[in-house]
Amino acid sequence: MEVTFDRLQRRPLHPLHAIFLAFPPPLFLGAWLTDLAYGATFQVQWVNFSSWLIALGLLVGALALLWAIVGVLALGLARRGRPVVYLAALAAMWVLGLVNAFVHAKDAYAVMPEGLFLSAIVAFLAFVAAWTGYSGLPVRQAP
Amino acid sequence: MRAKLLLGGLLALSLSGCGGGARPPQYGARPELPEPRRGLLPDMTISLPAEWGNDRPLVPKGYKIDAIATDLLIPRQTLILPNGDILVTEGSGGGDAPALRPKDFIATYIKKQGKTSARGGNRLTLLRDADGDGKYETRNIFAEDLNAPYGLALIGHSLYVANQDALVRFEYRDGQLSASGTPTLVTDLPSAINHHWTKAMTASLDGLYLYVGIGSNSNITERGMPAELDRAMVWQVDVATGAHRRFATGLRNPSALATQPVTGQVWAGVNERDEIGPDLVPDYITSVRQGAFYGWPYSYWGQHVDVRAQPQNQALVAAAVAPDYSLGSHVAALGLAFSNASMGAQFADGAFVGEHGSWNRDPPVGFKVVFVPFRDGKPVGEPVDFVTGFLRDGKARGRPVGVTVDPRGALIVADDLSNTVWRVTPDGSR
Numbered sequence: 175m176e177v178t179f180d181r182l183q184r185r186p187l188h189p190l191h192a193i194f195l196a197f198p199p200p201l202f203l204g205a206w207l208t209d210l211a212y213g214a215t216f217q218v219q220w221v222n223f224s225s226w227l228i229a230l231g232l233l234v235g236a237l238a239l240l241w242a243i244v245g246v247l248a249l250g251l252a253r254r255g256r257p258v259v260y261l262a263a264l265a266a267m268w269v270l271g272l273v274n275a276f277v278h279a280k281d282a283y284a285v286m287p288e289g290l291f292l293s294a295i296v297a298f299l300a301f302v303a304a305w306t307g308y309s310g311l312p313v314r315q316a317p
Numbered sequence: 318m319r320a321k322l323l324l325g326g327l328l329a330l331s332l333s334g335c336g337g338g339a340r341p342p343q344y345g346a347r348p349e350l351p352e353p354r355r356g357l358l359p360d361m362t363i364s365l366p367a368e369w370g371n372d373r374p375l376v377p378k379g380y381k382i383d384a385i386a387t388d389l390l391i392p393r394q395t396l397i398l399p400n401g402d403i404l405v406t407e408g409s410g411g412g413d414a415p416a417l418r419p420k421d422f423i424a425t426y427i428k429k430q431g432k433t434s435a436r437g438g439n440r441l442t443l444l445r446d447a448d449g450d451g452k453y454e455t456r457n458i459f460a461e462d463l464n465a466p467y468g469l470a471l472i473g474h475s476l477y478v479a480n481q482d483a484l485v486r487f488e489y490r491d492g493q494l495s496a497s498g499t500p501t502l503v504t505d506l507p508s509a510i511n512h513h514w515t516k517a518m519t520a521s522l523d524g525l526y527l528y529v530g531i532g533s534n535s536n537i538t539e540r541g542m543p544a545e546l547d548r549a550m551v552w553q554v555d556v557a558t559g560a561h562r563r564f565a566t567g568l569r570n571p572s573a574l575a576t577q578p579v580t581g582q583v584w585a586g587v588n589e590r591d592e593i594g595p596d597l598v599p600d601y602i603t604s605v606r607q608g609a610f611y612g613w614p615y616s617y618w619g620q621h622v623d624v625r626a627q628p629q630n631q632a633l634v635a636a637a638v639a640p641d642y643s644l645g646s647h648v649a650a651l652g653l654a655f656s657n658a659s660m661g662a663q664f665a666d667g668a669f670v671g672e673h674g675s676w677n678r679d680p681p682v683g684f685k686v687v688f689v690p691f692r693d694g695k696p697v698g699e700p701v702d703f704v705t706g707f708l709r710d711g712k713a714r715g716r717p718v719g720v721t722v723d724p725r726g727a728l729i730v731a732d733d734l735s736n737t738v739w740r741v742t743p744d745g746s747r
Contacts (some may be wrong), residue, residue: 216627218541225418228326234581275359279420284355285626 186312191245194238197308198267198300201231206293207276213286221285224293226280231300232271237305239264245311260306267299325352329453342682343599344699348421348643351617353593360455360595361424363431364736370617374715374730379661379744382704385446385453385729386738392731393515394652394719395738400491403444403453403729407737411514413508417540428676431713433734439463440646441478443494444738451742453606460487460496468518468574470527472556476600479516479529482508482556493609503527504559507547510534514652519574520556520733522581527554527604528564530571530585537590537625538614549613551585552606567611567637573653573719575668577604580694586670587640589617589698591677593625596646602653602670602689602696602729603640612637642696647675649681652720652731656688658727661743669703669728670715684708686717686730704730704741 205227212220242264246257274292278285343349376382390407394584416422468479476489485500498614506516506529513532518528533549534540551571553564573586583605587600598617610633614626621641642648652671656664657659667690686704691697707715714732723729727744730739
């Protein structure tokens with residue numbers, strides 16, 4: 175069976191998939207901001223906030239990632255481009271986010287500076303994933 | 318249990334601060350200190366509990382060891398009364414420290430695997446050997462309803478108990494089997510959060526002062542500096558009034574205190590910071606110099622700056638004094654007692670140290686009682702194993718805490734894992 179795709183025809187994400195994908199960008203952005211606040215003030219409560227924001231971003235981000243894996247596999251590997259970018263960004267976000275969670279589990283200022291850099295990268299990847307994901311994935315069509 | 322496996326199934330082990338590089342022990346006044354390092358995950362090697370069965374701890378040739386009390390409710394420190402009775406504090410404190418980070422939930426759960434399942438007794442138990450045969454046939458609850466009691470001291474007819482939140486006094490008459498009433502408050506002790514909750518205690522030789530060890534509220538200020546007010550220090554408490562002054566500061570967790578005979582010098586066993594490597598930072602015993610600052614949190618072993626404590630305090634780092642004697646990193650010195658001639662010639666001049674054992678090191682260390690030889694009032698040479706065998710095949714059968722020298726010739730060791738009090742005596746005696 176031959177499968178073709180219409181380059182212009184995209185389908186929005188399933189609403190639940192979209193809701194899961196909505197969590198990581200603000201949570202990981204928030205973690206970066208609270209990291210900045212910690213670096214500026216040395217008040218450890220800020221880095222505690224970061225730890226929880228990262229943990230929640232990972233938790234819900236994992237659901238989005240699982241959905242994305244299943245969705246992209248269903249499209250088939252023949253199709254390159256946007257779905258692969260979406261999946262790659264989401265996967266990179268999650269793996270680096272996990273590393274960042276462990277970095278943030280260090281005590282006091284041992285989190286810095288790695289935690290700050292990782293938080294920025296992870297927040298950026300979350301936005302890349304959201305941008306590509308919300309642009310919609312190609313519709314699979316029978317010939 | 319290898320916690321890193323539990324935590325990091327997705328991560329290669331090489332990411333963690335793997336313990337293969339642990340070096341030989343660091344002893345004495347000038348231990349070799351490697352650069353701080355920590356992998357993505359801390360080294361956690363929790364030694365799961367195991368039963369003693371018919372086994373018992375090992376002691377040097379010429380000595381024997383007996384369990385003189387079992388099934389206690391987490392024994393910590395002991396005190397020998399003038400008539401030879403032994404008082405044991407039983408309890409477990411610190412439960413009020415709130416978990417602030419995801420890590421706190423996970424680490425608390427993991428460390429709990431290496432502890433007893435018994436609940437702290439919040440009491441004092443008295444042990445008596447009336448006929449002097451070495452068997453403590455009488456056992457009585459001396460006092461109840463205390464709050465995680467730890468340090469003990471007797472001055473004349475006053476028995477002082479350091480609860481986790483207050484220093485209290487009982488009247489004591491020779492031969493009493495139980496306290497005659499509720500205790501009197503001498504002074505409140507810092508107890509907010511109480512991460513390191515143990516309040517070690519010793520009395521000055523003249524009986525005018527008590528010294529109380531107050532541990533830090535964190536590993537390295539991760540609860541913020543406001544939580545460290547009146548923490549990581551030794552208080553000197555005026556027995557007559559209850560007034561206190563900060564006797565020495567910067568002592569991260571001074572969980573053992575003892576007064577040196579003759580000189581009257583106060584010594585402390587101190588547990589240093591974790592999570593910067595298997596060989597950092599050495600736990601130590603030191604003479605506690607009045608007014609001295611010992612580094613925590615800004616630096617360790619003198620001027621070795623710990624960058625995790627921010628903002629730094631350069632003036633305090635410059636003023637920090639190095640402690641006297643390294644026992645090795647992560648051994649957890651929770652007991653300290655000066656010896657005397659009754660313990661036999663080889664172990665007469667020096668101090669016994671109860672090492673509770675490590676969690677942040679691979680391979681584990683501690684889990685024994687060592688003897689630190691002294692000459693002219695100062696520690697010299699390497700520690701000598703005195704009671705060992707607590708750890709076998711990676712499992713802990715016991716964990717030593719308080720050590721006390723009975724002037725009649727015995728070392729009393731409280732074991733808070735097997736909930737036992739051990740008594741080590743030279744073979745010839747009784």
